[in-house]
Amino acid sequence: MKVMVGISNRHVHLCEDDYKILFGDIPLTKRNDLKQPGMYACNETVTIKGSKKEINNVRVLCPLREYTQVEVSKTDSYTLGVTPPVRNSGDLFDAYPITIIGPKGEITRNACIIATRHIHISKSDRIKHNLIDIEKVSVKLSGEKSGIIDNVYIRESDEAFFEMHLDTDDANAFLLNNDDEVEIILNR
Amino acid sequence: MKVMVGISNRHVHLCEDDYKILFGDIPLTKRNDLKQPGMYACNETVTIKGSKKEINNVRVLCPLREYTQVEVSKTDSYTLGVTPPVRNSGDLFDAYPITIIGPKGEITRNACIIATRHIHISKSDRIKHNLIDIEKVSVKLSGEKSGIIDNVYIRESDEAFFEMHLDTDDANAFLLNNDDEVEIILNR
Numbered sequence: 001m002k003v004m005v006g007i008s009n010r011h012v013h014l015c016e017d018d019y020k021i022l023f024g025d026i027p028l029t030k031r032n033d034l035k036q037p038g039m040y041a042c043n044e045t046v047t048i049k050g051s052k053k054e055i056n057n058v059r060v061l062c063p064l065r066e067y068t069q070v071e072v073s074k075t076d077s078y079t080l081g082v083t084p085p086v087r088n089s090g091d092l093f094d095a096y097p098i099t100i101i102g103p104k105g106e107i108t109r110n111a112c113i114i115a116t117r118h119i120h121i122s123k124s125d126r127i128k129h130n131l132i133d134i135e136k137v138s139v140k141l142s143g144e145k146s147g148i149i150d151n152v153y154i155r156e157s158d159e160a161f162f163e164m165h166l167d168t169d170d171a172n173a174f175l176l177n178n179d180d181e182v183e184i185i186l187n188r
Numbered sequence: 189m190k191v192m193v194g195i196s197n198r199h200v201h202l203c204e205d206d207y208k209i210l211f212g213d214i215p216l217t218k219r220n221d222l223k224q225p226g227m228y229a230c231n232e233t234v235t236i237k238g239s240k241k242e243i244n245n246v247r248v249l250c251p252l253r254e255y256t257q258v259e260v261s262k263t264d265s266y267t268l269g270v271t272p273p274v275r276n277s278g279d280l281f282d283a284y285p286i287t288i289i290g291p292k293g294e295i296t297r298n299a300c301i302i303a304t305r306h307i308h309i310s311k312s313d314r315i316k317h318n319l320i321d322i323e324k325v326s327v328k329l330s331g332e333k334s335g336i337i338d339n340v341y342i343r344e345s346d347e348a349f350f351e352m353h354l355d356t357d358d359a360n361a362f363l364l365n366n367d368d369e370v371e372i373i374l375n376r
Contacts, residue, residue, distance in 0.1 A: 074360035075263055086332050086363070117333070138335070144274050145305070145358075147326070147337040170333075172262035173361035175274070 001129050003119055003139070005180040006035055006163045007171040010076050011059050012046055012100060013069045018109070022046060022102025028062055036120055037159040038063065048072070048112075049099040052081025070098050070112045073169040077114065084112040088153055115167060118153040119184075120160040129162075130186075139164060140183040141174040148185065149174075189317050191307055191327070193368040194223055194351045195359040198264050199247050200234055200288060201257040201277075206297070210234060210290025216250055224308055225347040226251065236260070236300075237287040240269025258286050258300045261357040265302065272300040276341060303355060306341040307372075308348040317350075318374075327352060328371040329362040336373065337362075 014022065023044065031043045042060040048070055049055075055076060069092060077084055084096040091113075098112035119137070126132055131154055138150045149170060164182065176182075202210065211232065219231045230248040236258055237243075243264060257280060265272055272284040279301070286300040307325070314320055319342055326338045337358060352370065364370075 074363060075356060078360075144339065145337070146339060147335055149333070149335040149361075151332065151334060168263060169357055169361040172266075173337075173357040175262060 001184050002181045004163045005176050006165050007178050008165050010072045011061050013065045015068050016064050018068045021105040024104035035161045047101040050080030050082035068109050068111045071115045073167045082112050084114050087113040088116050116153050118155045119164045120155050121162050122160045125162045138185040143175050145175050189372050190369045192351045193364050194353050195366050196353050198260045199249050201253045203256050204252050206256045209293040212292035223349045235289040238268030238270035256297050256299045259303045261355045270300050272302050275301040276304050304341050306343045307352045308343050309350050310348045313350045326373040333363050
């Protein structure tokens with residue numbers, strides 16, 4: 001079956017306490033809605049900093065979460081000088097330390113991961129697309145630099161919009177654009 | 189069969205005339221040998237510039253060639269603001285215009301490509317590995333972000349060292365390192 005591609009550039013999720021340290025009284029304001037219902041990108045950005053370099057203009061995604069999380073690509077990790085693990089969102093057990101700099105303050109947290117390739121799906125879409133009890137799939141990507149990517153995790157949530165999230169390394173390796181349609185393979 | 193990975197960061201090949209414009213009397217000096225016999229990376233670097241930004245410290249590879257060529261990743265192309273085609277080295281028919289800045293001068297050439305995924309091979313290795321008359325193969329990549337890449341071109345030359353060249357997007361999407369061993373698939 002087909003699924004739409006959504007490309008995640010490096011970004012930051014913040015918990016309430018860290019937001020206050022970084023932004024003080026400055027409110028976070030909506031720049032644009034994301035396809036996942038209720039989620040949006042903010043006008044506000046932060047700087048993230050590793051042992052080697054910093055990267056500016058890293059967007060904050062909202063709403064605030066229970067935890068602070070910085071998602072980067074492997075390419076970003078070389079630029080920054082960090083060695084984050086590949087993890088599902090929220091799985092921060094061994095996330096890599098990274099410094100986040102906002103207009104009002106600075107924090108260092110064990111918060112940096114490379115996000116797994118994953119597909120957001122609702123329970124009803126899961127039934128519709130025959131993806132019940134399936135933890136991960138492979139996905140076929142066509143075009144001039146075609147191929148197959150494995151270990152694409154199925155992430156179910158109540159209101160999910162059915163789409164596959166890839167980071168910029170995966171997307172650029174296969175010359176993908178947002179909203180491209182690609183093919184899920186169940187048994188590879 | 190197995191093949192070793194060599195990762196190509198963005199780099200520049202120069203023809204004699206363009207070298208003289210960019211470097212004048214400054215000699216190009218060897219920094220390190222590459223695995224392909226006779227090829228080496230120079231200590232000297234240039235700046236490359238598109239419509240959006242420039243990237244500094246782009247290494248010059250030697251020896252000089254009959255043509256000037258700038259090889260970037262898709263990620264680099266977004267940074268620079270250029271839209272190069274995916275082409276085999278030397279196939280510059282519709283290469284994208286790019287500006288190259290050296291210590292003594294500046295040139296703009298239709299020279300920018302994203303290099304195809306490719307495997308360097310000698311005639312004898314081609315016979316040994318059953319790759320005669322084969323234009324391209326797929327390659328299986330293992331690890332946490334595993335998968336398969338297609339359209340890996342077989343590039344024969346007399347003295348070739350048997351290795352697969354990937355750009356940093358492909359390498360980073362699959363978390364590959366230099367000298368990793370990966371598996372060629374003949375019929376996918």
